[in-house]
Ligand SMILES: Nc1nc2c(ncn2[C@@H]2O[C@H](COP(=O)(O)OP(=O)(O)OP(=O)(O)O)[C@@H](O)[C@H]2O)c(=O)[nH]1
């Protein structure tokens with residue numbers, strides 16, 4: 001095993017990853033990916049590493065095997081002095097877009113055509129403004145983003161941003177948000193005023209890696225800059241102010257904060273709220289799942305069944321109507337998405353059979 005420089009631990013390297021590193025390989029974290037190559041950070045600095053032939057073959061079989069930002073990779077030194085990205089260390093967590101099951105996460109044998117958007121994320125900050133376009137924080141959006149966060153395997157943390165805009169009603173709002181985020185740390189910040197940042201920052205200690213999910217204008221970039229203590233991300237004001245488009249700046253996807261900790265920010269992660277989720281829904285609504293276990297019938301649909309614990313909780317006011325509706329809506333979405341993933345697997349199987357048939361026909365011909 002190579003002894004990594006102290007640099008690597010600031011990138012999130014630890015003994016657990018070290019135990020997975022093949023003998024003689026050089027560890028590196030993927031900062032950005034291109035076609036067939038990745039920009040990685042080693043203890044020696046940034047370098048480009050081309051994918052090995054076995055890695056490319058595995059990726060052709062299943063795109064989940066493709067390196068993505070946040071991955072830890074094993075590099076081997078080629079004769080010409082260049083580095084090759086030989087393999088990926090098993091992922092601890094992953095944001096996967098498109099129907100890859102949890103058990104295949106990070107493995108090299110996903111069962112459908114998924115795409116990994118970010119790997120080895122420890123913390124997911126769900127950013128929701130206290131006030132947004134005249135409305136109060138959107139509880140449904142928080143639930144949806146929490147589902148995605150749980151699905152990834154990372155620890156969700158809800159951050160109510162722009163707390164200065166709601167004034168004296170903050171405590172009431174936080175109580176509402178806490179009710180839709182059982183068991184999830186909840187903080188309020190006013191990034192522009194530098195308030196509430198310390199406790200949010202503490203989730204990054206030990207060089208942990210975070211992503212920030214939230215709607216456009218939720219204050220994600222402002223939050224990251226405030227956490228960093230300097231401008232590491234472009235905010236909407238900057239973009240509007242200097243009139244330059246985003247394309248003019250070199251956009252970093254793995255951002256190391258000067259105060260410690262890392263942030264992954266990619267276009268894919270920015271759009272992740274529009275993608276799918278499934279098991280995450282059960283975790284966000286653990287209170288309803290627990291109620292459902294007490295229903296008289298195992299297959300209770302919580303519509304009109306006698307002895308339904310969910311309806312009883314609704315009746316008593318213990319379970320807010322809005323939350324039940326939100327649960328039903330997200331469940332329907334998750335089912336629809338799961339159905340699409342199944343369809344994709346079926347299409348894939350059909351394709352494989354066609355290939356096999358073709359080769360068999362080819363063989364029987366002279
Ligand atoms: N009042 C107040 N405004 C804030 C605060 N944080 C951010 N804003 C403002 O909200 C707007 C959006 O902030 P950004 O940080 O650019 O939002 P974003 O989530 O990164 O937006 P996208 O890049 O579009 O996804 C900017 O005009 C910020 O100045 C805050 O703590 N208080």
Ligand SMILES: [Zn+2]
Pocket residue numbers: 292295296300301302303305307308309310311
């Ligand atoms: Zn029921």
